[in-house]
Amino acid sequence: MNDRYRLLGLCLFLLATVGLCVGYASADLWSTPSSADVAGDPAGHDGERAFVFGEVESIDADEGTVAVRVDSATIAVTDVDRAVLSQLEPGGSLQVVGTVQDGGVTLAATNTVVDYRGPxxxxxxxxxxxxxxxxxxxxxxxxxxxxxxxxxxxxxxxxxx
Known part of the structure; x- marks a missing residue:
């Protein structure tokens, strides 16, 4: 194959890739507040459904709560499933979908996913x-x-x- 055709094919491929990236970046994939939104203005998102990533600081298995560090704030995640609690360790990562409550201090979990159980x-x-x-x-x-x-x-x- 001629080198010109290879170069032209490579340029077209790169142009299509950049076009897909621009389209992806302009799409609103996060219709709910993110971790940074909740940590930046906790009271402003009270009563909203949020999607939060955080590092586990402490676990209270009796109450079913987990203290999660999100950016510079600590949020208490309530209503955590017992099976998820048994997998967690302090220092692990947790994803939580839930409703922001009590002025952004509490997040009532509807769905939780353990990213990493521990460091x-x-x-x-x-x-x-x-x-x-x-x-x-x-x-x-x-x-x-x-x-x-x-x-x-x-x-x-x-x-x-």
Whole structure:
């Protein structure tokens, strides 16, 4: 294939990608207040349904509440499912959809998702991702080599392995 056609195809692909990104950025995907909105003006969102990400500070299994740090504010999440409470550890991440109450101090949860149970889970996720990427790169470079002069990959000869 001619290099001009490759360059033209690459430019068209990049232009289409940028167009999709602009369309995605202009769409209103968050019709509810976010974590930053609730933390910035808690009383202004009282009675509204919100979607909040936060770091777990403390857990009260008897009351079914979790204290969550959102930006610079701490919000008490109530009505948390017992199964979710048993999975949480302080330092973990939690996503909550619920109604803001008591001037933004409390969030009555309708749905909760545990992102990371504790700080060790984040290390495991990143570690396995890096290991998988290195294994994939090694398998690829076992069969292909980089030609720096022509800026392309070329298949390795059988004797080069």
């Amino acid at each position: 060790g889970d984040r290390l495991f996720v990143y570690g396995t991702s890096i290991l998988g990427g290195l294994l994939a790169a090694g398998a690829f470079l076992r069969h292909w080599r980089i030609n720096a002069r022509r800026l392309r990959f070329e298949p390795r000869d059988r004797g080069e392995r």
